[in-house]
Amino acid sequence: xxxxxxxxxxxxxxxxxxxxxxxxxxxxxxxxxxxxxxxxxxxxxxxxxxxxxxxxxxxxxxxxxxxxxxxxxxxxxxxxxxxxxxxxxxxxxxxxxxxxxxxxxxxxxxxxxxxxxxxxxxxxxxxxxxxxxxxxxxxxxxxxxxxxxxxxxxxxxxxxxxxxxxxxxxxxxxxxxxxxxxxxxxxxxxxxxxxxxxxxxxxxxxxxxxxxxxxxxxxxxxxxxxxxxxxxxxxxxxxxxxxxxxxxxxxxxxxxxxxxxxxxxxxxxxxxxxxxxxxxxxxxxxxxxxxxxxxxxxxxxxxxxxxxxxxxxxxxxxxxxxxxxxxxxxxxxxxxxxxxxxxxxxxxxxxxxxxxxxxxxxxxxxxxxxxxxxxxxxxxxxxxxxxxxxxxxxxxxxxxxxxxxxxxxxxxxxxxxxxxxxxxxxxxxxxxxxxxxxxxxxxx
Amino acid sequence: xxxxxxxxxxxxxxxxxxxxxxxxxxxxxxxxxxxxxxxxxxxxxxxxxxxxxxxxxxxxxxxxxxxxxxxxxxxxxxxxxxxxxxxxxxxxxxxxxxxxxxxxxxxxxxxxxxxxxxxxxxxxxxxxxxxxxxxxxxxxxxxxxxxxxxxxxxxxxxxxxxxxxxxxxxxxxxxxxxxxxxxxxxxxxxxxxxxxxxxxxxxxxxxxxxxxxxxxxxxxxxxxxxxxxxxxxxxxxxxxxxxxxxxxxxxxxxxxxxxxxxxxxxxxxxxxxxxxxxxxxxxxxxxxxxxxxxxxxxxxxxxxxxxxxxxxxxxxxxxxxxxxxxxxxxxxxxxxxxxxxxxxxxxxxxxxxxxxxxxxxxxxxxxxxxxxxxxxxxxxxxxxxxxxxxxxxxxxxxxxxxxxxxxxxxxxxxxxxxxxxxxxxxxxxxxxxxxxxxxxxxxxxxxxxxxxxxxxxxxxxxxxxxxxxxxxxxxxxxxxxxxxxxxxxxxxxxxxxxxxxxxxxxxxxxxxxxxxxxxxxxxxxxxxxxxxxxxxxxxxxxxxxxxx
Numbered sequence: 001x002x003x004x005x006x007x008x009x010x011x012x013x014x015x016x017x018x019x020x021x022x023x024x025x026x027x028x029x030x031x032x033x034x035x036x037x038x039x040x041x042x043x044x045x046x047x048x049x050x051x052x053x054x055x056x057x058x059x060x061x062x063x064x065x066x067x068x069x070x071x072x073x074x075x076x077x078x079x080x081x082x083x084x085x086x087x088x089x090x091x092x093x094x095x096x097x098x099x100x101x102x103x104x105x106x107x108x109x110x111x112x113x114x115x116x117x118x119x120x121x122x123x124x125x126x127x128x129x130x131x132x133x134x135x136x137x138x139x140x141x142x143x144x145x146x147x148x149x150x151x152x153x154x155x156x157x158x159x160x161x162x163x164x165x166x167x168x169x170x171x172x173x174x175x176x177x178x179x180x181x182x183x184x185x186x187x188x189x190x191x192x193x194x195x196x197x198x199x200x201x202x203x204x205x206x207x208x209x210x211x212x213x214x215x216x217x218x219x220x221x222x223x224x225x226x227x228x229x230x231x232x233x234x235x236x237x238x239x240x241x242x243x244x245x246x247x248x249x250x251x252x253x254x255x256x257x258x259x260x261x262x263x264x265x266x267x268x269x270x271x272x273x274x275x276x277x278x279x280x281x282x283x284x285x286x287x288x289x290x291x292x293x294x295x296x297x298x299x300x301x302x303x304x305x306x307x308x309x310x311x312x313x314x315x316x317x318x319x320x321x322x323x324x325x326x327x328x329x330x331x332x333x334x335x336x337x338x339x340x341x342x343x344x345x346x347x348x349x350x351x352x353x354x355x356x357x358x359x360x361x362x363x364x365x366x367x368x369x370x371x372x373x374x375x376x377x378x379x380x381x382x383x384x385x386x387x388x389x390x391x392x393x394x395x396x397x398x399x400x401x402x403x404x405x406x407x408x409x410x411x412x413x414x415x416x417x418x419x420x421x422x423x424x425x426x427x428x429x430x431x432x433x434x435x436x437x438x439x440x441x442x443x444x
Numbered sequence: 445x446x447x448x449x450x451x452x453x454x455x456x457x458x459x460x461x462x463x464x465x466x467x468x469x470x471x472x473x474x475x476x477x478x479x480x481x482x483x484x485x486x487x488x489x490x491x492x493x494x495x496x497x498x499x500x501x502x503x504x505x506x507x508x509x510x511x512x513x514x515x516x517x518x519x520x521x522x523x524x525x526x527x528x529x530x531x532x533x534x535x536x537x538x539x540x541x542x543x544x545x546x547x548x549x550x551x552x553x554x555x556x557x558x559x560x561x562x563x564x565x566x567x568x569x570x571x572x573x574x575x576x577x578x579x580x581x582x583x584x585x586x587x588x589x590x591x592x593x594x595x596x597x598x599x600x601x602x603x604x605x606x607x608x609x610x611x612x613x614x615x616x617x618x619x620x621x622x623x624x625x626x627x628x629x630x631x632x633x634x635x636x637x638x639x640x641x642x643x644x645x646x647x648x649x650x651x652x653x654x655x656x657x658x659x660x661x662x663x664x665x666x667x668x669x670x671x672x673x674x675x676x677x678x679x680x681x682x683x684x685x686x687x688x689x690x691x692x693x694x695x696x697x698x699x700x701x702x703x704x705x706x707x708x709x710x711x712x713x714x715x716x717x718x719x720x721x722x723x724x725x726x727x728x729x730x731x732x733x734x735x736x737x738x739x740x741x742x743x744x745x746x747x748x749x750x751x752x753x754x755x756x757x758x759x760x761x762x763x764x765x766x767x768x769x770x771x772x773x774x775x776x777x778x779x780x781x782x783x784x785x786x787x788x789x790x791x792x793x794x795x796x797x798x799x800x801x802x803x804x805x806x807x808x809x810x811x812x813x814x815x816x817x818x819x820x821x822x823x824x825x826x827x828x829x830x831x832x833x834x835x836x837x838x839x840x841x842x843x844x845x846x847x848x849x850x851x852x853x854x855x856x857x858x859x860x861x862x863x864x865x866x867x868x869x870x871x872x873x874x875x876x877x878x879x880x881x882x883x884x885x886x887x888x889x890x891x892x893x894x895x896x897x898x899x900x901x902x903x904x905x906x907x908x909x910x911x912x913x914x915x916x917x918x919x920x921x922x923x924x925x926x927x928x929x930x931x932x933x934x935x936x937x938x939x940x941x942x943x944x945x946x947x948x949x950x951x952x953x954x955x956x957x958x959x960x961x962x963x964x965x966x967x968x969x970x971x972x973x974x975x976x977x978x979x980x981x982x983x984x985x986x987x988x989x990x991x992x
Contacts, residue, residue, distance in 0.1 A: 118852070119851070122850050122851035271853055271854055272849070272852045272853055272854060273846050273853075275854075283831035283832075283833055284827075284828075286828040287827075287828055287830055287831055290820060290829070291810065291842045291843040292809075292810040292813065292814035292843050293810075293811070294811055350831065
């Protein structure tokens with residue numbers, strides 16, 4: 001029984017292992033007789049291919065843990081590729097730099113001010129963490145407002161100077177890595193603002209952003225379906241090639257970003273109060289609110305981070321595919337959601353985590369790699385993807401458990417099969433009353 | 445004695461011309477006496493929820509054409525009994541007979557086919573559909589088996605409403621109706637089911653007095669037509685006016701069943717509340733602690749679908765250190781709203797002052813309340829108190845982890861220590877602090893909810909129904925805990941629907957009725973009857989106000 005439970009808890013990893021086994025067994029062999037699937041080059045390729053989806057799925061995991069959803073990530077990433085590609089290839093004040101420079105300035109100002117305040121309150125907290133009632137210690141006006149504001153303005157000036165200086169030439173790697181995520185983060189913050197302050201449903205707010213970001217992307221690019229090609233060494237800086245190379249010849253650089261994001265945000269979810277609050281809000285938003293948690297702040301932050309990660313993914317896309325296009329992220333949001341869900345994170349929120357998402361992303365990557373090695377039609381691949389989603393989610397403990405429980409219960413219900421049909425055309429009010437009935441509700 | 449005034453029968457889901465013609469003309473003439481033949485008998489009915497007994501060996505019967513009032517405090521078992529009769533609860537002990545035939549309802553649908561319909565306190569109408577749509581929801585008259593015959597449906601609805609003597613256009617959307625009118629639509633819906641036994645759960649709780657009058661007229665008319673009616677209400681006046689017989693339940697047992705003429709108002713009240721209270725008393729109480737919380741002229745306006753409504757009318761009280769102030773009143777009298785207003789969770793406009801330790805404060809959110817040392821233990825621990833899937837440790841630490849963290853990093857050791865401390869202090873029975881909250885019993889869950897707030901070391905504790913749905917033993921433990929906390933100098937506000945509990949816990953009792961403060965009683969002056977009288981609408985001719 002214990003073994004069974006351990007097996008059930010780790011079933012996702014077993015799934016990954018099975019896919020690897022299938023891959024190794026069915027893999028064609030190269031002329032020298034080695035297994036292609038297991039070759040180092042193939043495996044790092046898989047890791048490279050999943051990096052973009054993986055980054056987006058990382059942000060998506062946090063949003064879904066909170067009980068929300070972010071449909072806009074694909075479009076936001078597409079928009080980011082446009083910003084990135086235009087900054088790399090066009091000099092002067094283009095639409096991209098007109099958007100990018102102020103965005104980077106504003107975001108860096110806010111980020112530095114926030115960080116400074118965060119550090120100050122952390123330092124102050126350090127001195128009074130003794131036992132007893134712990135209330136937030138009030139910082140004086142200097143440490144709570146003035147110094148952070150000054151530092152923020154300072155950062156803004158530095159960033160404005162740095163980015164503006166690159167406008168006349170073309171942007172370098174550091175420039176696009178700074179500006180593009182900032183722009184995406186702003187879009188994410190608009191999502192967060194609409195959801196938190198406007199009380200819009202996350203589905204609707206991010207759907208609107210999904211549509212509008214595509215539009216802004218096309219407007220920025222200047223023509224419909226514009227593809228901004230990036231040829232490193234000719235129309236863009238040679239250094240940008242670094243973002244698609246191998247780091248020290250060991251790991252592809254995009255994967256470094258992906259793995260770093262998984263580790264960093266995994267740690268945030270596990271070790272910080274923000275992470276704990278995310279789970280608490282997803283699990284029971286009402287209880288969280290009544291526990292004095294600033295629910296709005298946490299939600300806002302999650303959408304903001306989701307945008308940020310989509311922006312980084314945008315830069316990597318440009319490096320990988322040597323182009324920026326508004327619809328670069330078409331369907332990406334659904335891939336990301338699928339990876340999160342097969343990773344065991346509940347769409348209701350409050351349950352799951354990044355380890356699952358990591359495995360979910362890998363399962364998708366390995367699957368398409370195996371099918372590609374077998375030269376199987378890409379449409380069959382889509383079908384297989386769908387099947388994998390259904391199967392993994394069915395195998396998730398509670399679903400299967402519930403199904404089994406329902407089958408077991410059926411004979412004990414009065415009326416058996418007749419009962420079932422009678423239920424199907426019962427008026428909704430009666431059906432609702434029926435669901436609310438047994439044992440769980442209080443005697444009143 | 446077969447009466448036929450249903451609209452389309454529930455059996456085939458369509459409206460035949462014969463049956464439509466029967467609409468509105470099947471009215472029985474001649475008055476039927478309450479001593480008519482018995483249409484429904486329930487014998488030795490018992491029901492318990494997760495170990496808590498809700499009904500114990502209750503007998504109940506209902507005669508043709510009578511209005512039988514079911515009375516009792518909150519938690520006495522009225523709703524449970526009604527839900528069993530209406531087929532909402534399908535698992536119980538005992539037997540039910542309708543028209544002499546033993547029945548075992550597998551669900552509401554079965555009960556409806558046997559002629560038993562229930563109108564719940566919270567109306568079950570679809571606001572966006574029309575009146576006629578709602579009445580025939582799921583049983584629409586059809587053309588060719590697929591298309592809804594709207595014209596016939598509207599006409600049938602019209603006739604049902606005419607029969608009730610009300611002027612409602614069947615084509616109106618339900619959302620546009622007043623609550624009283626919606627209630628009438630529910631009645632029409634029940635009639636369309638060929639109902640011979642109609643169960644009404646607190647039908648007047650949301651009605652204005654003129655709407656009540658209309659409703660009474662209709663109830664009497666239905667009874668005259670031979671419908672047997674089970675009626676619950678907290679308003680004793682109403683029952684005295686309307687009912688033929690009364691059954692009083694207390695603690696899930698039947699106390700008395702008698703014709704209305706044989707019971708006085710006082711007799712009903714003492715039958716409702718007259719149990720012995722638990723044998724646990726509090727020691728002497730220091731009555732002269734410093735005033736820790738003072739609320740002045742608290743008002744609250746909340747936005748309901750029908751516009752702004754005043755839910756609290758100028759509530760004022762003071763709470764001292766070490767004092768337990770009980771808030772009594774019926775459901776919906778504004779008790780919970782007082783606590784939530786103080787805690788900063790109500791959506792609406794608040795008026796009046798909250799003064800903590802002599803300083804006027806403005807608590808806009810639970811986060812503010814937390815900083816000021818105010819804690820609220822909510823009524824519904826599963827919906828609002830706990831993250832059930834999370835561990836005891838995570839639940840207990842949740843309000844405190846922000847304050848315990850440095851640079852946003854959690855301090856796991858301190859969280860565990862906090863949880864372990866709470867578990868041992870409140871003697872929570874669990875396998876360890878990593879156990880999921882969902883796996884605990886109700887009483888232990890409640891301790892976790894209280895514990896998570898005690899961990900924040902509050903000075904003012906607001907308790908909303910702290911012992912709801914937990915067993916007697918756990919109740920005693922919670923009482924002892926509350927007394928201990930008061931002895932430690934906390935100011936405690938308790939809302940409870942259980943009268944003995946209110947009298948047992950409170951040093952003083954503030955009684956609410958329909959959003960108004962009808963009295964503040966000292967413990968010495970408070971008796972169950974006094975509190976009940978102050979709490980019952982229409983009965984508080986004068987109000988008591990003891991000096992605080």
